[in-house]
């Protein structure tokens with residue numbers, strides 16, 4: 001099965017409530033969809049989110065990097081040579097991880113179709129169902145409490161609470177949420193780089209002294225502040241997780257080798273797809289460190305890839321933050337992953353298991369080669 005062309009489209013889904021973090025605020029899930037065509041008539045789906053404040057990638061940059069630097073090298077390649085294709089994708093250009101992720105996802109989808117098996121089975125096998133947390137956007141305390149109540153009513157028992165835009169208010173937000181929901185849910189915090197090291201130690205020691213039990217705190221300080229992360233990890237009992245600091249296998253080795261953090265958040269938009277995500281999951285296992293599979297605010301095409309990986313790598317990946325599609329008003333993708341509250345069910349169809357996609361908006365000039 002040979003790669004013959006690549007098509008591009010956009011997919012836009014309105015959110016139930018605006019997604020607000022210390023880094024950005026958005027009201028839609030917007031994916032650039034990549035469709036790889038083959039000489040056998042099979043197509044593979046991949047997708048990428050635009051998160052310039054985290055990856056530096058936009059839909060425009062993803063599209064031009066694929067067309068200009070990567071796609072010309074993929075034309076004619078055999079899907080059965082999966083590792084070789086991933087190597088070409090990874091080495092065609094530096095960085096641009098979201099572009100690489102979208103392409104790798106579509107290639108892995110086709111690999112499953114070639115062997116007529118769901119991806120999680122080809123990757124080693126695992127459970128067909130997973131449980132995700134849900135994100136609570138940073139907002140005023142009343143809105144955050146009502147969002148938590150809604151999430152709990154929908155069956156979620158792990159809340160990923162966004163904070164990081166005001167230290168004192170953040171402490172009050174966490175205290176209020178813990179008071180109302182701390183007994184019935186696990187609470188994760190994601191600061192999205194909003195604090196510095198001393199502020200983090202102050203806030204977490206304060207919360208610990210009040211017996212506020214947090215499952216983990218994600219990326220409290222700037223992505224390049226490894227010294228700050230280590231300073232925090234050495235001074236608090238709450239587990240510290242790296243997100244924006246952990247893109248590459250090399251960074252993950254440094255983070256774990258030097259005891260900079262306790263946990264790693266793997267996202268395919270940061271690793272450049274599944275091949276490096278697998279590599280990082282294996283590295284965390286070597287260090288006997290825990291890891292999470294996470295997502296950007298992205299729809300269910302890319303999340304399906306991450307979910308198949310999480311299923312097959314359940315020994316390494318113990319925490320799941322794949323709630324992107326659950327935050328949308330609807331899911332235009334049929335097959336793939338199905339959400340029912342916190343439960344994610346993987347399709348048993350081949351590859352990612354996607355059957356069809358509604359409301360795809362083709363992009364002008366969005367076919368390669370033209």
Ligand SMILES: C[C@H](N)C(=O)N[C@H](CCC(=O)O)C(=O)O
Nearest residue numbers: 051135294295296297321323324
């Ligand atoms: C959606 C997911 N639960 C999440 O919170 N991801 C964020 C980044 C999302 C974005 O800005 O698109 C994270 O873990 O930092």
Ligand SMILES: [Mg+2]
Nearest residue numbers: 190218219243
């Ligand atoms: Mg994060």
